[in-house]
Amino acid sequence: MSKKWTRRSALALIGSGAGLLTWGTGGFTDVTADRQVNINTTADDNGDPTDNPLLGITTHDGQVVFETETRKLVTLTNNIGPKLDTVKANVQNKAQLDFDVEIDSVPNSLDDESGTVTATVTGSGSNCIKETGQIELKISALSTSTDSAPEITATRSISLSCVNCLNFEQPETVTPSGFIPDTGSQFGLRDEFDPKSTLSYGWESDQTDTTRERGELQATEEDTLAHFTTTLL
Structure with a gap:
């Protein structure tokens, strides 16, 4: 019998009010005690x-x-x-x-x-x-x-x-507090912000090359974006 099971058995038996066997110099004595x-x-x-x-x-x-x-x-x-x-x-x-x-x-x-x-x-x-x-x-x-x-x-x-907010940003952007990141990745499990995440979201195809961090505004959530459409001049 393992030490592990012995400990659990003893606690379980006491909890269920089982009989206990004690002994001394005069021999063995059978003692029954009900406990809740x-x-x-x-x-x-x-x-x-x-x-x-x-x-x-x-x-x-x-x-x-x-x-x-x-x-x-x-x-x-x-x-x-x-x-x-x-x-x-x-x-x-x-x-x-x-x-x-x-x-x-x-x-x-x-x-x-x-x-x-x-x-x-x-x-x-x-x-x-x-x-x-x-x-x-x-x-x-x-x-x-x-x-x-x-x-x-x-x-x-x-x-x-x-x-409860999502920020469009580049993969290397430090996500601001209060947001989770959308870096333009294709639809799938998004666990970049937390390894235990169960969320799935994303784009129809990879759009990471449309994300921008302009470096013009102090607040990251106002400085980053993703282009839904781009126009080349």
Whole structure:
């Protein structure tokens, strides 16, 4: 029996009220104790894999999300063994955020597998302002198995930014804050501004040679452009 499974088994057995075997100088004694416990994993998943958290939680921090885009907030991994029959997640601090976060999907259950919690992020309109905040996500997982801990709860903080404007610019332009770039590339997945981007947009054909940065105005978003049509004089 591995050290990893021993630790989880012990917690699960205590959580389900199993009998414990103790011993001393007088021999063995069989002790039965019924217990109802919630196991909080807030400090359990600290990034050290040797800790073997019951519910592995990987947060997807630092994302730059475009208006109404759906992104992964956390990835959950069932490390406990028995199936987690119910998984829930909700945002605790929605009223305090500068942008709106609506949970889009949560795994219905977790067997010997991983699942993701996704959310749709919506800003306050086309204000071209980068809004950054910390999402406080409460997660709970419940197992009805008799050889598993009855409930696992955790809270995680996920940092992300929401933007809602697009800037036509050259590939080498430093994209101004509050914008995502359009450099004239052909239609496809655009993840230049964030590797976790799910957005697809672009042109019918490559138009990078029509983008311009004139070097005349201080504000980058006012100084860059893409020619829809060009006229040679």
